[in-house]
Amino acid sequence: MLQTFFPYQLAVTAEAFSRHLVEVYQHDYGFSREEWRFLFLLAGEESLSSLDLARRSSMDRVQVSRAASRLEQKGLIRRTVSLQDRRLRIYSCTPKGRALFEEAYPRVAARAEAILGRLSPEERAALELGLNALLNAARADAVAATDADRDAAE
Amino acid sequence: MLQTFFPYQLAVTAEAFSRHLVEVYQHDYGFSREEWRFLFLLAGEESLSSLDLARRSSMDRVQVSRAASRLEQKGLIRRTVSLQDRRLRIYSCTPKGRALFEEAYPRVAARAEAILGRLSPEERAALELGLNALLNAARADAVAATDADRDAAE
DNA sequence: TATTGTTATACTCTATAACTATA
């Protein structure tokens, strides 16, 4: 049964949960997922370099560049060239950008909480524990697979 | 911190896990996700109608139709018009399709197991319990939201 | 030469609407 195949359950659950949140930040605020992640990271800091953002958001440099262009056009962030290394960009929120994020964030978080609040404390603890373990396992396996490829190529 | 925001953790974990499996069925066998799900369901049955497939796979009728076209072109499934209701289609695997799935499935399942095998039995049980609870909660919330919309519209 | 940001290109996914056939 497809429905009982774990990879399918994981994909369907993640999609269903994500859809609820996208509804809020996309429909109500017009942010793409990349823009949302970008603002999320930037709102908590004075400023971040393009490298910081790529590393913390798991976006590649193309995604960062495009999200930055859109957010800059909307007047939500500022983009300047780094003085230390002029290949890099330094991003910071504008007051308008920070204000919009601070309006949107509680609504997104509340939507997530509305769902997670339906879980018992035990279920919720199990979810966080299990998910964390799975992410580590998936990353460890990626490393193992890469090692195997490298070994095979030798 | 974005990394500690639960919705982000869920999305990143699901993507990382899925990527491992897609590598196998897409790279090694050339199946899209829809084709893979389609074959998965069909391989376990003598035949299924288009409605059965859509319901069990959470694909809509457009996705079912397109996946069916590609699988038929590849000679992996048969598509006939239902005699009971000539608006419906009845799908079944060809021997070639079933053989290919039965070759691919153990490899995909093994890849999933390679990752899940890194979890302790406790972590694994927690993951399944938590994920199941979350899916139910997300679905319940979708129903609640729809009810609220309907109430608001009255 | 290696790295970064940018732009272009292509492919997949998703969502929606229009059209045909059938009920």
Next chain:
DNA sequence: TATAGTTATAGAGTATAACAATA
């Protein structure tokens, strides 16, 4: 008229390659 399948279209997401600027 309502439902099912198909086809077309547009938008978002993802991946890759080419290019210019900088180190």
